[in-house]
Amino acid sequence: MSTDRIIAFDINAAQVSGAAGGRPMSRPARAGDAPRPADPGRARARAELASAYAAVLGAELPATDILEQMLRAVGEAAALTGGGAAGEVRPEHVAAILRVAGMSTEIEDVGRPAPGHWPALAVMTSGQMVLVLRQDRESVFIHDRSCPDNTTEVPIPEFEAYFSGRIVRAHSTLRQIEERHRLSETREHWFWGAFRAQRRAFVEVAAGSLVANVLAVAVALFSLQVYDRVIPHQSEATLWVLALGAFLAIALEMALKLARSGLMDLAGRRIELNVQTLLMDRLLGMKAAPGQRAPSQLFSAMREFGSVREFFTASTIGTLADIPFIFVFLALVASIGGNLVWVLAAGAVLMVVPGFLFQKRMVALTQSTQGAQARASRLLHEAIYEHETLATQRGQERVRRIWEELTTLSAAKSSEQRKLAAILTNWAQAVQQATYIVAVVVGAYKVFAGEFTVGSIIAIGILTSRTLAPLTQLSATLARWTNVRAALDGLDAIAAADQVHDEDRRYLRAERIGGSYELRNIEFRYDPEAAATLDIPGIAIPAGQRVAVLGANGSGKSTLLKLLAGIYEPEAGRVLLDGVDMGQLHPRDLRRSVGYLGQDVRLFSGSLRDNLDLTQLERDDRRLFAAIDFAGLGPFLRNHPRGLDLEIRDGGEGLSVGQRQSIGWARLWLQDPSVVILDEPTAALDTTLETTLVSRLDDWLKGRTAVIATHRVPILSLTSRTLILQAGRVAVDGPREAVLAHLSRPRAPSAAPAPSAAAQ
Numbered sequence: 230m231s232t233d234r235i236i237a238f239d240i241n242a243a244q245v246s247g248a249a250g251g252r253p254m255s256r257p258a259r260a261g262d263a264p265r266p267a268d269p270g271r272a273r274a275r276a277e278l279a280s281a282y283a284a285v286l287g288a289e290l291p292a293t294d295i296l297e298q299m300l301r302a303v304g305e306a307a308a309l310t311g312g313g314a315a316g317e318v319r320p321e322h323v324a325a326i327l328r329v330a331g332m333s334t335e336i337e338d339v340g341r342p343a344p345g346h347w348p349a350l351a352v353m354t355s356g357q358m359v360l361v362l363r364q365d366r367e368s369v370f371i372h373d374r375s376c377p378d379n380t381t382e383v384p385i386p387e388f389e390a391y392f393s394g395r396i397v398r399a400h401s402t403l404r405q406i407e408e409r410h411r412l413s414e415t416r417e418h419w420f421w422g423a424f425r426a427q428r429r430a431f432v433e434v435a436a437g438s439l440v441a442n443v444l445a446v447a448v449a450l451f452s453l454q455v456y457d458r459v460i461p462h463q464s465e466a467t468l469w470v471l472a473l474g475a476f477l478a479i480a481l482e483m484a485l486k487l488a489r490s491g492l493m494d495l496a497g498r499r500i501e502l503n504v505q506t507l508l509m510d511r512l513l514g515m516k517a518a519p520g521q522r523a524p525s526q527l528f529s530a531m532r533e534f535g536s537v538r539e540f541f542t543a544s545t546i547g548t549l550a551d552i553p554f555i556f557v558f559l560a561l562v563a564s565i566g567g568n569l570v571w572v573l574a575a576g577a578v579l580m581v582v583p584g585f586l587f588q589k590r591m592v593a594l595t596q597s598t599q600g601a602q603a604r605a606s607r608l609l610h611e612a613i614y615e616h617e618t619l620a621t622q623r624g625q626e627r628v629r630r631i632w633e634e635l636t637t638l639s640a641a642k643s644s645e646q647r648k649l650a651a652i653l654t655n656w657a658q659a660v661q662q663a664t665y666i667v668a669v670v671v672g673a674y675k676v677f678a679g680e681f682t683v684g685s686i687i688a689i690g691i692l693t694s695r696t697l698a699p700l701t702q703l704s705a706t707l708a709r710w711t712n713v714r715a716a717l718d719g720l721d722a723i724a725a726a727d728q729v730h731d732e733d734r735r736y737l738r739a740e741r742i743g744g745s746y747e748l749r750n751i752e753f754r755y756d757p758e759a760a761a762t763l764d765i766p767g768i769a770i771p772a773g774q775r776v777a778v779l780g781a782n783g784s785g786k787s788t789l790l791k792l793l794a795g796i797y798e799p800e801a802g803r804v805l806l807d808g809v810d811m812g813q814l815h816p817r818d819l820r821r822s823v824g825y826l827g828q829d830v831r832l833f834s835g836s837l838r839d840n841l842d843l844t845q846l847e848r849d850d851r852r853l854f855a856a857i858d859f860a861g862l863g864p865f866l867r868n869h870p871r872g873l874d875l876e877i878r879d880g881g882e883g884l885s886v887g888q889r890q891s892i893g894w895a896r897l898w899l900q901d902p903s904v905v906i907l908d909e910p911t912a913a914l915d916t917t918l919e920t921t922l923v924s925r926l927d928d929w930l931k932g933r934t935a936v937i938a939t940h941r942v943p944i945l946s947l948t949s950r951t952l953i954l955q956a957g958r959v960a961v962d963g964p965r966e967a968v969l970a971h972l973s974r975p976r977a978p979s980a981a982p983a984p985s986a987a988a989q
């Protein structure tokens with residue numbers, strides 16, 4: 230085997246040069262060569278190599294995802310080093326990429342190749358790397374995309390001649406393996422699972438509570454001793470020793486309780502951080518479920534997390550941690566006062582029973598307040614963001630009326646809720662005092678009978694308060710629990726909502742999507758009771774074709790486009806992209822390759838730069854300006870004093886509707902997808918800009934599949950095929966000219982049949 234052959238396996242060279250197959254590596258750098266600029270191509274190649282390796286190891290690691298990370302790292306390194314050595318991506322960098330993907334990696338000097346080393350990346354003497362899959366007695370097998378089965382066999386002596394002896398090895402971590410093989414039923418609950426993760430803190434809190442509660446007995450014992458032993462003997466020294474002991478116990482108890490609340494606070498913060506991150510992830514990753522989930526519901530559910538957080542703070546957990554010690558105190562009372570303990574037990578039961586009895590009423594109240602609050606927050610949102618429409622359409626009166634109704638309702642319900650909570654707390658306090666009195670009365674009778682000392686009564690009095698105090702707090706906690714449970718239920722709906730990226734699935738990875746569509750027996754409806762919004766037996770769109778979708782308002786154009794973009798899933802039937810059901814493709818690959826420009830381009834608060842580059846991966850301002858020029862915003866932005874730093878205000882204000890549409894175009898240009906789905910993409914542009922854009926698009930759309938819903942004539946000229954929708958059905962399908970000619974023909978009762986897809 231020649232050097233050329235070994236080089237032919239080198240993925241770096243192949244990818245850097247952009248060729249599909251292997252190609253000899255470029256001349257090695259010589260001393261005196263000018264410093265090379267940052268070389269994202271090389272980084273790309275290394276990232277792809279790492280990706281291939283990860284795929285061999287079974288990790289779901291797409292080249293493009295790590296590539297994005299890598300390019301970013303290279304960009305940052307280039308910025309730091311002034312562009313010098315950043316292009317050199319060494320084995321350490323590849324190891325870093327694999328670590329980014331959550332794998333554990335090491336670089337080893339193994340000297341000679343041996344079967345036990347592989348799969349691993351082998352560093353060759355030239356500095357290049359190859360992915361060695363396995364080795365038998367005669368050959369090593371190298372990953373090479375240009376060969377059948379992606380594998381090339383190389384005799385060991387030939388390989389050894391160019392092998393530097395270094396390898397980069399990666400393994401899935403135990404956690405990843407566990408994740409991969411975990412049964413879906415054993416997945417932890419989003420909230421309680423986060424609690425379980427902090428169980429160590431809870432065990433420590435429980436241990437602290439035990440000691441603190443034992444120390445709490447000190448005051449009762451102090452009184453017992455003082456009344457029964459010190460006072461009768463007038464022993465001053467004992468008094469002070471006992472007092473000192475009691476002071477110490479109090480100080481220790483306080484220190485322990487402070488430590489306990491500190492610990493709880495820390496655990497609480499960790500839980501909150503994990504849960505909030507998870508909830509936001511789920512919210513962002515939710516499948517679109519049009520007509521099934523009101524945004525205001527989601528909004529108020531997320532806001533309600535505040536009440537959950539407040540509930541699970543140190544005071545609640547402290548109360549709960551103290552509950553088991555009630556039995557310890559009761560045992561102590563029994564040892565001092567014998568049967569008198571039943572008075573305390575009865576008091577304890579009486580204190581908490583109403584709390585449980587009122588739960589149902591509390592739940593009903595919570596539900597109605599939450600409903601009103603959700604509606605109020607939607608109304609508030611509309612009153613603020615749709616202020617102009619309300620003002621010009623004189624809609625304020627309606628808003629005011631509904632607002633008043635909702636405020637009255639929620640004020641009445643929450644006042645009832647507060648009343649109930651107050652009843653529960655006051656009842657608990659009253660029962661606690663009554664129990665004390667009954668205990669003292671019973672104790673007094675025992676003193677009369679000579680069974681008790683005065684010190685015992687005082688000690689029992691103190692112990693009664695200590696025993697029952699956590700129960701008073703428990704009643705207050707029970708009153709709040711219904712609120713928290715309702716909030717948790719709302720959040721449960723978010724955490725359990727169907728996700729675009731289902732963690733239990735292994736999706737098909739596609740570095741590039743060609744863009745041929747096939748729709749089979751599609752049915753889609755927003756309202757399960759209503760007739761189908763879309764009913765399409767079959768459409769095929771070959772890769773690279775440009776299709777215009779026409780139709781009256783409400784005929785289903787946008788819905789069809791959203792199905793093609795993978796935003797909605799059909800209720801029945803299948804949408805195949807490159808011959809594969811869209812649901813099987815990895816959502817990230819889909820989003821990268823399928824560009825969607827909706828009717829209404831939304832902006833987010835931040836700078837214009839942030840808005841253009843929502844992925845935050847674009848480091849090159851020249852590309853941002855090229856995108857802006859493409860979209861026709863160049864002159865405006867170049868003349869603007871703030872340029873790309875132009876501020877977009879809360880609610881996306883800061884640009885005109887047409888300019889917003891141009892931003893949508895610029896985003897699409899930056900995304901550079903192989904499939905473009907455009908919904909009325911020039912509706913807001915002026916004629917000059919539309920004409921310029923259309924002329925640029927003619928070139929840009931080459932090689933891309935495009936489906937464009939439009940009412941505008943200029944954009945039609947870009948397409949070769951026209952579909953006309955009528956009430957969700959394809960009424961006409963054929964070559965553009967034929968369809969347009971058919972449409973412009975005067976209608977006769979027995980019109981010629983419309984061109985069909987077969988006419989393509």
Ligand SMILES: Nc1ncnc2c1ncn2[C@@H]1O[C@H](COP(=O)(O)OP(=O)(O)OP(=O)(O)O)[C@@H](O)[C@H]1O
Binds near residue numbers: 756781784788
């Ligand atoms: N989010 C939604 N929830 C419920 N029904 C919807 C929703 N979006 C659209 N519809 C209904 O589906 C039908 C098709 O709407 P679609 O937006 O696809 O029409 P279109 O052809 O794009 O109209 P236009 O030309 O006005 O944009 C309409 O009758 C509409 O009422």
